[in-house]
Amino acid sequence: MVKILKRRSISSQQVYDIGVEKDHNFLLANGLVASNCFNKSHSTAYAYVTYQTAYLKANYPVEYMSALLTASSDSQEKIEKYRENCLKIGIDVKPPNINYSQKEFTPQDKDIIFGFSAVKNLGEGAIDNILEAREKAGGKFTDFADFMSKINLKTVNRRALETLIYAGAFDSIHANRRQLIEGLDLLINWAQKRLKEKETGQLNVFDLMLGNTSESSSEIKYENAPQLPKIEDFTPQEKLKSEKEHLGFYVSEHPLKPFKESAKFLNPVNLSDLSEQKSRTKICVVAMLTTIKKHIDKNNNNMAFLTLEDISGQADGVVFASNYEQVKDNLIEDTPLLIWGKADNKGDKSQIIINQINKMENIQTVYIKLSPEQAINPQIQGKLKSILQEQSGDKNEAVIPIMAIIDSLNERIFVRFGDNYWVQNADNTVESLENAGFLAYLERVKN
Known part of the structure; x- marks a missing residue:
């Protein structure tokens, strides 16, 4: 820090900002003039940092993107954007994994493992408790009962457990997410009872029969754990929908990803590139509708304002009365759609004026x-x-x-x-x- 002890006016001069057409001066007391100039030392420093960043991205893309995702863990929008960038350069961002995820996004060969810090409803204390319990378990949980018996359920609460299940964090040790959701209350009660018995020194008769008297045993069995209901797993579509509801974004796979290659010959536009399209240009996008707001125009005709989402981001769309009747049956949320229309760019606002909507399956x-x-x-x-x-x-x-x-x-x-x-x-x-x-x-x- 530099402390200014004295100011003295030398002369009055015209001062300009770099790149600013008009005067942009600040008149201070005693006739002094200040300007928001960007001096050479700053320019040199920023250029050097930019060069270093470009070098890291070019030579260590997995590590670079892992750090970028970690730094953006609190922003769903940025995570989606950077995951799309990863996809473009051939890096797969894998879902959270209870046995491999760390607090941060972690490089694994040519992939990135989703970090616990970006999982909603999972606080700092819960993450630390899971990682500590995993270390005590020898680096891996053998099954869901093993996990439940080792964590602190006061720190990792039911809401956090549900979010982890819906995010697919337990898929590597128990692939049926619906079973875990339906049997979660039973397992929580069993784990709490087991902890209470341990604290009071009372051993369950099944533990005594099975010889599970030491928590340090590397192959503890949990045959006395409650049986999960025998039900079929969620469908792939239900899994993705639950991921979006509980996390704010898709983690295992985007519903539009299977159509990305097959629809390539249609030359669809990414929503993130909508602003680059010329206004009134005919375009198509492979997207889903996340919000549908029906409206009555001044002529008492139906129209709709939409929010579209694809793998690259979101954009607004509007269906005017002239096309509403034709597309109304396909105004469906969370369904892969092929949307035709015209780009409409006015100032900083970009949207699609929609003419036709069809389900991708049709x-x-x-x-x-x-x-x-x-x-x-x-x-x-x-x-x-x-x-x-x-x-x-x-x-x-x-x-x-x-x-x-x-x-x-x-x-x-x-x-x-x-x-x-x-x-x-x-x-x-x-x-x-x-x-x-x-x-x-x-x-x-x-x-």
């Missing part, structure tokens, strides 16, 4: 098989062009892509037609193509 593609001779024949090309343009109609409504398959002796070539040749009705298009002598068929997008 997305179809028209395939046309052509021989190499047919593909280069001008008459065949003209005939094909005429049929597709006839089936296209309104370009805003034509959202069914056309793919050509050209089979030669040595290879099979897939050619995606430009969206000017996409069509509105898949069945009608296939029928028209078959009537004209083309071999055409429909296929749904696969997850």
Whole structure:
């Protein structure tokens, strides 16, 4: 710290900020002028830190992204953003694991293990208690009963246990999450009773029979632990939904990830890149709806304001009255959707004006098989062009892509037609193509 003892005005001069067009001076007492300038020493220091950061990201990407995720543990939005960045560079962020997770996000070969610090409802004390109990257990819990018998249930409460179960933290020692949720109260009561017996020096008769008289034994069995109900596990969709509800984001896998590769030929836009699209440009996104707010416009017609989410982030969408009736049946939350519309960028605000919404499971593609001779024949090309343009109609409504398959002796070539040749009705298009002598068929997008 530098203490200013005396100020003296030398002269009056025009002072400008770097990169600021107009004067940006601050008039102080005694005629002094101050400016928010960025001097060379600061510039040099920041440039040096930037170089170091870039070097670490380029040469130690797993360690670098682990540190970045740990530093953002209190921000769900940032964690989602950085996990998407990890996915782009080939790093898999694995769900929390009761036997391997640390407080921070931890590198493991080419993957990153989710850190306990980013799990909701899991405080500092609970994390410390779990890690301490795991160390005393020899580095691993053998099963859920082993875990319950070693932790402090006053510190790791029921809410924390539920969150860990829904997050998949126990999947490595007990894969059926529904069993753990349904049997949690029984196991908590059993663990509390076991602790009480231990504190009072009373040994359970089953422990005596099994020889489990020492907590230091490396192979303690818990045959007297209550049996979990024999029920089927949650479906994959239910698991992901529970993860989102209890953690604020998906941890094991994003519901849209299976569609990422199969929908690539549609050239969907990431929501995080929406602001980079030109306004009024026709785009599509593979996303889910997280909020749906229905509204009545000034003409007493129905419309809706939506919040969309994909793997990269969130964005706003609006369905005007002119398209509401067409899309209303597909206004469904937490369901993979293919959404067509136009980018709308005004100032700092970006949104999608939505024209069409379809469930990903219903997305179809028209395939046309052509021989190499047919593909280069001008008459065949003209005939094909005429049929597709006839089936296209309104370009805003034509959202069914056309793919050509050209089979030669040595290879099979897939050619995606430009969206000017996409069509509105898949069945009608296939029928028209078959009537004209083309071999055409429909296929749904696969997850």
